[in-house]
Amino acid sequence: xxxxxxxxxxxxxxxxxxxxxxxxxxxxxxxxxxxxxxxxxxx
Amino acid sequence: xxxxxxxxxxxxxxxxxxxxxxxxxxxxxxxxxxxxxxxxxxxxxxxxxxxxxxxxxxxxxxxxxxxxxxxxxxxxxxxxxxxxxxxxxxxxxxxxxxxxxxxxxxxxxxxxxxxxxxxxxxxxxxxxxxxxxxxxxxxxxxxxxxxxxxxxxxxxxxxxxxxxxxxxxxxxxxxxxxxxxxxxxxxxxxxxxxxxxxxxxxxxxxxxxxxxxxxxxxxxxxxxxxxxxxxxxxxxxxxxxxxxxxxxxxxxxxxxxxxxxxxxxxxxxxxxxxxxxxxxxxxxxxxxxxxxxxxxxxxxxxxxxxxxxxxxxxxxxxxxxxxxxxxxxxxxxxxxxxxxxxxxxxxxxxxxxxxxxxxxxxxxxxxxxxxxxxxxxxxxxxxxxxxxxxxxxxxxxxxxxxxxxxxxxxxxxxxxxxxxxxxxxxxxxxxxxxxxxxxxxxxxxxxxxxxxxxxxxxxxxxxxxxxxxxxxxxxxxxxxxxxxxxxxxxxxxxxxxxxxxxxxxxxxxxxxxxxxxxxxxxxxxxxxxxxxxxxxxxxxxxxxxxxxxx
Numbered sequence: 001x002x003x004x005x006x007x008x009x010x011x012x013x014x015x016x017x018x019x020x021x022x023x024x025x026x027x028x029x030x031x032x033x034x035x036x037x038x039x040x041x042x043x
Numbered sequence: 044x045x046x047x048x049x050x051x052x053x054x055x056x057x058x059x060x061x062x063x064x065x066x067x068x069x070x071x072x073x074x075x076x077x078x079x080x081x082x083x084x085x086x087x088x089x090x091x092x093x094x095x096x097x098x099x100x101x102x103x104x105x106x107x108x109x110x111x112x113x114x115x116x117x118x119x120x121x122x123x124x125x126x127x128x129x130x131x132x133x134x135x136x137x138x139x140x141x142x143x144x145x146x147x148x149x150x151x152x153x154x155x156x157x158x159x160x161x162x163x164x165x166x167x168x169x170x171x172x173x174x175x176x177x178x179x180x181x182x183x184x185x186x187x188x189x190x191x192x193x194x195x196x197x198x199x200x201x202x203x204x205x206x207x208x209x210x211x212x213x214x215x216x217x218x219x220x221x222x223x224x225x226x227x228x229x230x231x232x233x234x235x236x237x238x239x240x241x242x243x244x245x246x247x248x249x250x251x252x253x254x255x256x257x258x259x260x261x262x263x264x265x266x267x268x269x270x271x272x273x274x275x276x277x278x279x280x281x282x283x284x285x286x287x288x289x290x291x292x293x294x295x296x297x298x299x300x301x302x303x304x305x306x307x308x309x310x311x312x313x314x315x316x317x318x319x320x321x322x323x324x325x326x327x328x329x330x331x332x333x334x335x336x337x338x339x340x341x342x343x344x345x346x347x348x349x350x351x352x353x354x355x356x357x358x359x360x361x362x363x364x365x366x367x368x369x370x371x372x373x374x375x376x377x378x379x380x381x382x383x384x385x386x387x388x389x390x391x392x393x394x395x396x397x398x399x400x401x402x403x404x405x406x407x408x409x410x411x412x413x414x415x416x417x418x419x420x421x422x423x424x425x426x427x428x429x430x431x432x433x434x435x436x437x438x439x440x441x442x443x444x445x446x447x448x449x450x451x452x453x454x455x456x457x458x459x460x461x462x463x464x465x466x467x468x469x470x471x472x473x474x475x476x477x478x479x480x481x482x483x484x485x486x487x488x489x490x491x492x493x494x495x496x497x498x499x500x501x502x503x504x505x506x507x508x509x510x511x512x513x514x515x516x517x518x519x520x521x522x523x524x525x526x527x528x529x530x531x532x533x534x535x536x537x538x539x540x541x542x543x544x545x546x547x548x549x550x551x552x553x554x555x556x557x558x559x560x561x562x563x564x565x566x567x568x569x570x571x572x573x574x575x576x577x578x579x580x581x582x583x584x585x586x587x588x589x590x591x592x593x
Binding site: 001002004005008011012015016019020022023024026027028031033034035036037 | 130168184
């Protein structure tokens with residue numbers, strides 16, 4: 001694998017870990033998401 | 044602190060307060076668990092067998108991501124806390140786009156046998172980044188619908204579906220582009236077409252099932268998606284067995300069938316429904332039956348193939364040894380015959396004093412036969428060198444008409460000795476061409492003229508030259524013994540003798556016309572013979588390309 005591809009791979013892995021980590025923290029730990037018991041009318 | 048107190052309304056008796064198996068459809072376990080095991084097994088097996096080659100690593104990554112996606116799907120069905128279900132819904136586009144990205148990457152690397160160019164990696168990476176950046180936002184899951192216990196998909200799901208369609212087309216383009224390569228062997232083309240087709244089918248089933256699941260809100264349709272992976276794996280197994288892709292032999296097929304039987308059998312441990320138990324039992328029996336037959340047939344085929352390959356290897360080695368020996372013997376014999384010919388010539392010409400009158404005819408006869416012997420050995424060595432491709436051609440412009448006229452002149456004594464009429468005619472026009480003059484003269488012109496003289500007991504041999512716009516046509520027509528249809532088939536083959544050729548010409552090696560054909564073809568020309576049959580004469584045609592007359 002060439003150097004440019006390695007950098008791209010590392011960037012993508014880091015972003016993935018950060019994104020999943022942040023989503024887990026926000027959703028499961030902070031419970032920061034909207035919950036509705038009614039299905040809204042679509043736009 | 045983690046708070047799992049908020050659960051979906053239909054959740055009941057959750058295991059450890061986290062998992063609820065009551066609402067999960069049986070198909071979820073029936074379809075997903077075997078697929079996970081098979082894809083992981085095949086991916087891991089290929090990875091180890093291929094010693095971590097790029098394509099095997101990519102296939103393994105595809106199977107890992109696919110497994111993660113399926114585990115996430117299972118989580119969506121069995122997780123009781125709303126936060127976990129919401130988290131699972133949020134990860135959905137990420138896994139989906141990763142499956143599409145790595146399927147494209149794998150197919151490219153497999154078919155083209157090289158890494159994906161960086162620009163294409165960048166395009167795939169950009170699509171992926173846009174998904175991971177939007178994962179924690181409301182563009183992914185707008186809100187959580189507690190009534191139906193599901194996330195309401197946002198625009199990110201549309202983007203993911205769009206990319207799935209793009210990746211499907213991408214794989215199709217890679218496959219079609221590859222099949223248009225003229226230089227590729229047919230078997231490799233079929234292999235690549237099978238795999239590319241399977242990947243397109245996989246992405247299509249995968250995309251269509253979730254797309255319609257999302258649109259109709261009947262998420263059970265989405266459960267059919269991973270069936271596409273089964274198709275993909277089935278095609279992959281087929282090309283492994285049929286085309287020996289990934290260099291996996293019998294063990295691959297055996298292990299696959301065994302794991303399939305074990306996985307299907309293991310379903311009895313958690314399937315409670317009688318209908319599903321009967322269905323599983325039938326599947327198990329059918330899989331077992333087909334599996335045993337498949338293993339038997341693969342075993343037989345692999346054994347036969349290995350035996351043939353072994354024999355072919357041995358044959359090649361023997362041929363090479365024989366070729367080397369023949370070369371050595373040929374050179375030795377040619378050396379002795381040349382020396383003998385030199386000695387006989389010296390005796391005949393009186394270099395060692397006046398040759399005895401009674402002895403002279405014998406010496407001259409010995410001289411002719413030594414020369415014929417040396418020429419025969421030379422022919423065999425030449426044919427061997429042509430076959431090995433070690434003959435060098437020195438091409439330069441020359442006049443074909445002059446060369447043919449000289450060749451005819453040199454052959455006249457031999458024709459005269461047999462009482463044959465040897466004539467040469469040439470049409471008007473330029474006969475300048477580019478080629479190896481010596482090779483054409485010695486092995487094409489002389490060969491064909493001598494051949495006609497040798498096989499014509501009486502009558503004539505007519506040599507002619509004709510000029511067409513882009514070629515020179517050299518013809519040798521005789522009134523000789525002719526060629527039967529049976530002999531025509533082996534006329535230009537290596538060592539190919541006619542049925543009666545050695546009766547008429549005892550010195551025939553069977554290599555003359557083979558050499559003439561090789562040399563003609565090395566000049567991009569063609570050679571052929573026409574004869575109406577035995578005793579009706581033969582005409583040889585040599586057509587050599589030349590630049591059009593301006």
